[in-house]
Amino acid sequence: MENSTYALESRNSTANTIDYEYYYYTFEPEENEQNSSSIWSLHIVAMVFYSVAFLLGVTGNGLVIWITLFKMKMTVNTVWFLNLAIADFIFTFFLPLSIAYTALDFHWPFGLLLCKLNSFVAFLNLFASVFILMIISIDRCISVIFPVWSQNHRNTRIACIIVLAPWFCALVMSIPYAVFRDIGPDSKNKNIINCYYNFALSSTSNDIMETRFRIMVIIRFVLGFLIPFVVIVICYTVIAMKVLRNQLTNSSRPFKIIIAVIVSFFLCWLPYHIFSFLNLASASAAPHLRQVVKYGTPLASSLAFLNSCVNPILYVFIGKDFKEKLRTSILAVFENAFSEEHTQTSLKSKSNTSSTDCHAV
Template sequence: MHILSMVVYSIACLLGVTGNGLVIWIAGFKMKKTVNSIWFLNLAIADFIFTFFLPLSIVYTALGFHWPFGKLLCKLNSTIAFLNMFASVFLLTVISIDRCISVAFPVWSHNHRSPELAARIALGTWVLALLLSSPYLIFRDTVVNSRNVTSCYNNFALSDDYTSEATRRLWRMRHKVVIITRFLCGFLIPFMVILICYSVVAVKLKRRQLANSAKPYRIIIAVTVSFFLCYFPYHVFSLLEISKNSSSHEMKLALYIGIPLVSSLAFFNSCINPILYVFVGPDFKEKFRQSILSTFEGAFSEESVLGSLTSRRKSRSASEVEVPRV
């Protein structure tokens, strides 16, 4: 499991740093500032920061879970991992709300939707993600055992006394609160919002018979589905870890084997988005032949859906004007 984890971490680090770095360079410096480019730029920044710190986890695993980097980096490493998770799912939720508003109210969206507003909303998602990941700045700690091996772990009781019942009770209570909050705010509630928004989008597009307008949504849906598939097993095992049966021998064995696997899968999500931008973006084959820049412009395109919706709404409004009789 440890070797497999290191292999996955290394692949995620290599692909994540290069792929997300390319997205940041293109979306941040080479493309016109649009609402969509701001959304995907922030997604890439979250993934880039996380994968940039992955070598610390690789070294930690390679050294047999000995942490030589000090307490501050122990705290930062875990905080950045969960900052990435919260920022990613919040940005995906904001994107789904933005798309729902664009389809439900296309004319209003065309008049009020701006890159400046998107930048302020993106900043708000980062602040909220930082607040929810801040407990790891508090609880993450280091300890040296009798073999002079330093571990980086969650000290939920903020105490070195593990013998008293009061300390163990406080540890279990805080552990449950952190995991349940992470599951609700970082997975369940955002995905309920995402499912509702895309259900509204699907109904509106079907009612207006705008099949071609659904193409720009493929990349957003692909990114959302990949996040769900990568993080759902991780949250399941986190909930199993605080369940009543977690102390049984079978459950301990399942957690010992499963947690490294699902953690590796969750980490791998940070390098998959740039691949999806290229292979799922509209008109990939033609635009990829032209240049990498045009590939990302196609993936982040928003004019086609907004233009078709707005023009259809305006044409329908014009047709409804009563012609005076002669």
């Protein structure tokens, strides 16, 4: 079977084999009926994941956006969580396109613009989410290390300006995923139009196309996962050391939620990045590794999808008994989840405070 793992097709043709990238999979016809059945079962599982992510993501993140914008006092924390919800909402809103694409046996009837936009939005969500989580971690670290300065200078106006930076970086880094996305007839069935990565552009060199693909995978991992992960770990290590040194006993629910959101992001996206690198090595790998990549990549991508609907659930169900949460109004739940923690005051006075107002204005 001719290898085109890197989507090394020309502008006017489509791949003959697997397009592993992100969540579009155009599998080669299997050699036996059992394998074909397994692949189709995998597609059904993927569509279930997509559907769950769409229903929960649009509903949950839509609620977060509505409540933080119209029902709550705007604080620094609500600025962060609002932007996380916006990134997830935009992504899940486009998921029906992916569901339809899979259900139609990878026939793309929606045109070139939506093909490019769908891929662009997906990676915009990835980069924007992880960059915002990194900003949140830095913000918490500064609040703990410099409580007095933070109390005097940390405010919503500055937060609204700062949050533009991760959005801008995410926009820039997502552009290649729109540029290289293309549509064209399937090589085995001209009536089927695929939405795929075309790394050829004006070049006909396989080496250049393969290099472009490798660069995108490496950049996505380093800038969209590794560096943010290192920064976040450093920030929370510093926070933990400071808290232990000052013998603070108060436990803030917003702090727990931030930790939970960060952990869920990395748990959901780590398998995707692992399979991206396995994909790079699968061209010259043993057949069993190629099988692992073939079956594992859709599942890893589906898990990454679910991250976009997890955050609203975490906001509601962390920190208190489940039955108590069910008795709490939606507005009260989100107000409690997004209220500013009182680490700053505790670090200065080591005394508890019941104030729920934002410290930062």
